[in-house]
Amino acid sequence: MSQPSTTTDRGEGGESPPTADATPAVSVRNLTKRYGDLVAVDDVSLDVEPGTVVGLLGPNGAGKTTLIKSMLGLVVPSTGTVHIGDVDVHADPATAYRHVGAMLEGARNVYWRLTVRENLNFFAGLSGQSPKDVRDRHDRLLEQFGLTDKADVAVNDLSRGMKQKVALACTLSRDVDVAFLDEPTLGLDVESSVDLRRELRRLADDEAMTVVLSSHDMDVIEAVCDRVVIVNEGRVVADDTVDDLVGLFRTQSYRIALAGEPSASLRERLDSAYDVTGWQPANGPGETVTFEVTLADGSELHALLGDVLDAGCVVHDVTSLEPDLEDAFLGLTERRGESGAAAGAAANGEHGATESRREREP
Template sequence: MDKIIEVQGINKTFLKRKTKETVTAVKDISFDVHRGEVLGLLGPNGAGKTSTIKMICGLLQPNSGAIYINGLDIRKKRLKALRHISAVLEGNRNLYWRLTVRENLEYFAGNRGLSRKEIAARVDQLIGQFRLKEKENELVNGLSRGMQQKLAIAVALLAETQAILLDEPTLGLDVEISYELREIIKTVAKEEQRTIIISSHDMPVVQELCDRTIIINKGTVVVDEKVENLLKLFETRAYSIKLCSELSPSQQKKLDVSFPLSTYKGSFRQPVVEVNLERSEDIYDLFDIFKAEGTVVESIDRTSIDFEQVFMEIVKGENNYAMA
């Protein structure tokens, strides 16, 4: 599969103003983005994800390493490279607030060297696709957050770039608008074969839309894998264990130490331990905790797991993630 974006060993450090201490935000990050795929670029706050996004968009320069967009080195041929990618960054939408919906689309198309006549049909199509027809002559600063976000994405699509980066596309939106945007993104990815990079803390969005995910933590890539494979892997490790009696405080302490990501739900009727076992043999250590005080296990079942749980397991787990 052809590569549209290549990130090769980038590093980024910052100097704290007060202490003059050097902070490493990104450490030797490498990955590729293929044409036509929907990629999730994820990471907890402070993990280096935002710095990576800004370097891909040309807003920051890496201290070392290289980024290629459609084969063009972004440091050597910045303007030509950036013509192949458009972005909607959270908190910095690509809109003019004192222009109307239609005027924004026409203005940003003009910035790309396109005339009104050339893009008239495409503007009409996007206004209809994003359900902005009733708002097309209203100023952007009078629109709701959801309408502004829809317009920002429409502007990014109008550029006809091969790759689109959407930073927190559903943040702060109501359920209806969020669902509408997800459907539009799916349509664009499938019918227009555009490459879409989604950065989001909304894990259901990632699970629904993304083919593959890259997770960055502590400045490095810790996962580069298909979403489907991650769900399958972690699902085989997730168990729900029903007990015949409650665990003692001593047992609960041992459980927290040996299985820090487990959940114990004490109940007089039905105590339950929910746990993800990283290795098959960990089941023996778990049952030793039960056996120590004669706790009887009533049943043990595999449980379903969603991508939010997968993400939390990866970024908070003490052991490094690795595919089985």
């Protein structure tokens, strides 16, 4: 097992290239998992470099959990291989497990009759680490997750969110190379979720821990991940940094509010000359009429505004619509649903307009 040696500089977009001889922390090759006729994971290959945080995103049933369980050796793939460092997970699971921590089923993996610290010691002991050696690590985790004053309380007597935090702390309780976290923020309050993000970044940056996490929480993925792998229908449809994924969907789109009802001829002119969508009528007297438009370049905006003014209509507001990771996710997975080729083109940065978009401050 090679030890992780590189860290990732998130400030540079999280793309520290591995050294030529760096063994990936996790290497998946042509992994397929079939359940009868259903292909849950379809020929997935990916490498995760040491010290990076990789997010798995995908709609319900996309295959994220099956992929994570396959990476852990808990699901036997139909074809393909998984290595943790140099170790083939399916050929030598016992060795692989010593280097891996996982939280799969929320709080269900901890022992409710044991206290919080006893649980931490138990999980650290699984890889032969003595309570004395991991005391500092555990104290820090307890503090990080606001559990210091609960250290000697039986897990059974804690709230659901606290149990979840104990489960996370147990996963991180020993010095593992790779942590797999399936929906780690589910059930956490906002503050705990922020604590978790901070701790995951610290573990990756300071201890070169590699983290693979699945989540439906875009904010967590955006905040913590160096890289995002979007899975749909068992296949990887995109694999890139958050910024680059969002960049795929960056076009010049605006929401324009008109101070009065546009004439029929102006509306016809706008609809025919520009890529206008989403007309919204005024909510009442004195309210604005809005529409969204995607333009080829900045000069088209001037032309469009000129057309509006020439028609005697007053522009009340122009808002730039910026895509975010959720837009990228929806675009990629929806396109995939319609056409695999379109999704592939999108993942390669070849498409134009977005299909869904949220308003951002310009």
